[in-house]
Amino acid sequence: AQVRHIKRLIFHEHYSAVRRINDIALLQLDQPVHCNHYIQLACVPDNSLQVPGMSPCYVGGWGATYEGALELPHILQEVAVTLIDNHICNSSEWNGELVKDTHLCAGYQQGGVGTCQGDSGGPLICKDRIGDYYWLVGVTNWGYGCARMQLPGVYSSVQRYYNWIVTHLS
Template sequence: MILLCILILLALCGPAHGTCGQTCGLRPMISTLSSTRVVGGSDVLPGTGAWAGIASVRCYWNPPVSVHVCGGTLISSQWLLSAAHCFINRTNPLSEWAIVFGATSLAQTGPDVEVRRIKRLIMHEKYVPVLEYNDVALLELDRPVRCRYNIQTACLPGPSMNLPEKKNCYVAGWGDRIVKSSGRDILQQAKVEFVNNQLCNSSEWLDGYIYDFNVCAGQGGVSTCQGDSGGPLVCEDKRAGVFWQLGVTSWGIGCARPKRPSVFASTQYYYNWIWKTMGRKPVTPTVTPAPAPTYTAAPQPVVTQPTQPCPFPREKLRQFFIMLKDILQYLKGKLF
């Protein structure tokens, strides 16, 4: 009965169609979250407006079958934010991709679900595959999305914004491990521990692989996994009554391993790039941001002839070497 009343209020008082940007950062349903791992985490309840900014990035082949590849978040009526590595090995044209908004189940259809095609894909010009430097991408949709209670934009914090203590942070996605462990195709959510970059980059954690363009969250049983790439990391700002998207899911060493948190592309770091790329005036920072690390950018990827219709998640070379290091340290402890 309480849930029904909430849904009625949302229907009566929720924003009208076409008001994308008027409301952002709609909240995850915190009351439904538990301490379970995101690998088999809790379902996102349909019809509640939770995770209203999230979208499923899918590709198709004949016969018409869709495959969830990555997540993404709506940041304006016609632009989606996701991860660049989701598209680095794509072998089919953009016309065979689709973005699905407003659904909590991958099989969900109906008037509350919006489907758009990709008009243009813009990967960060300094994206480096395998190392996953600058792992962000923007997708321009073929036509604007009609926003409503279950489809809204994500809130991106400016580069100089001083965010409050990050105690209530959450991730969501339809990742492979999540779906397989739950046995269903329902969007999963979990509360994760935010890990500051200094600790995340220490020798016992990710040992020098973290840069200013990264943020870390989730470890030791709570984390994102394969198939969650491109999706959001959000943290609650109780003062503003909003959830800020602090990260775009990028990479990780395994899933939910101790001292191996998930790594995200920082939305604060890429804030100006995001808005400039969309053709909008970026916000001038009030403080000087930290200098970017020095590295050599790889050339833009060359799309070869199709060998398979969709890219599938694969282990990164970096992940292999870190895991190898863990094994060697374990063996060393056993021998000595």
């Protein structure tokens, strides 16, 4: 295992839990992480990447494995999800216009698979259409319950925060 400590934490200056916006932060670690079979890099997408329709996509986290769970897993969980168009996600039958243009939706219409309590801050990654690498397209943000029907997980779109990320990395 590789243990790292947080050297610096940068929250988005306009974060609002009530309005569910700008829920993104950067962590600077005390020393580099070494890539291996279990730890891989993911690219940060700028505005030129066509994120909608990317597949396959995966979410990972240490959160509950089902709604109402009293114990959390001891092993990092990962599951395949599908990106869902924000217009569908915002329909009155789904999330009802709570999803902003700085969000992505991912999961399945029928539910059953997705993020849960404790997964917030975890990655939503999608495989590149051509190359053998992945893009960090989202950060787990919020949702209703765990993988409910027509209530997919909502993620902060990393692409929408590209300029903010670049500004704060320099």
